[in-house]
Amino acid sequence: MEGTKSKASKVPQMIVDMMGDHFLEVARHLRDTQKNHPEDFRSVAKQLKIGIRKAYNLAQISRTFDDLSVPIERLRRIGWTKLALLSSYVDADNIDMLLAKAADSTAHELKMYLQGNEFDPEGKTVVLHLDGEQYTAFEQALLKAGAVPHSRGLLNKEEALIALLTASLSS
Numbered sequence: 001m002e003g004t005k006s007k008a009s010k011v012p013q014m015i016v017d018m019m020g021d022h023f024l025e026v027a028r029h030l031r032d033t034q035k036n037h038p039e040d041f042r043s044v045a046k047q048l049k050i051g052i053r054k055a056y057n058l059a060q061i062s063r064t065f066d067d068l069s070v071p072i073e074r075l076r077r078i079g080w081t082k083l084a085l086l087s088s089y090v091d092a093d094n095i096d097m098l099l100a101k102a103a104d105s106t107a108h109e110l111k112m113y114l115q116g117n118e119f120d121p122e123g124k125t126v127v128l129h130l131d132g133e134q135y136t137a138f139e140q141a142l143l144k145a146g147a148v149p150h151s152r153g154l155l156n157k158e159e160a161l162i163a164l165l166t167a168s169l170s171s
Contacts, residue, residue, distance in 0.1 A: 023058065023076075024065075024072055024075055024076065026058060027058035027059060027062035027080070028066065030044065030045070030048075030055050030058050031059040033059075041055065057080070057087075058080060058084075060084065061080060061087055063087075064083075064086075064087040064090060065090075068095050070095065074099065077103065078099060078102045078103055081107045082102040082105075082107050082110055083102070085102075085107065085110055085111055085114060086098050089114055101113060139154065142154055142164070145160035145161070145163045145164045146160045146163060
């Protein structure tokens with residue numbers, strides 16, 4: 001049916017071009033789209049060439065930070081990833097402290113801090129590239145060792161893996 005698409009579904013090229021350093025302006029556009037034309041939100045994210053999770057994060061950043069009177073350059077220096085992490089925790093009382101923490105931390109360190117966990121500076125990240133069969137065996141072993149299934153993967157996988165490795169070394 002012709003004429004049923006709203007004007008919000010076509011993202012101006014100027015907004016698309018802002019996606020890098022001007023992510024806060026894009027975030028405001030996404031928030032406005034979400035509020036006024038929610039049916040177009042996924043289409044707008046696609047035109048911006050970003051995933052839907054990032055689009056929702058950006059809209060949340062706009063909702064959270066637009067009314068807190070923080071200089072836009074300070075927010076830009078922190079970046080969208082850390083602002084997305086902060087958006088569930090920040091309010092008028094703790095904003096300065098949390099923004100300072102974000103500025104002095106990596107995203108991983110900030111996430112650990114916000115969750116109340118200690119960050120181990122000696123910790124290492126391990127990336128594995130497994131085929132489907134290998135991942136199935138890996139997942140089954142972790143589940144048997146105490147990992148918990150979750151909609152976004154496995155919880156407690158680090159502890160389960162260490163339990164398996166410790167048991168392997170002691171046998």
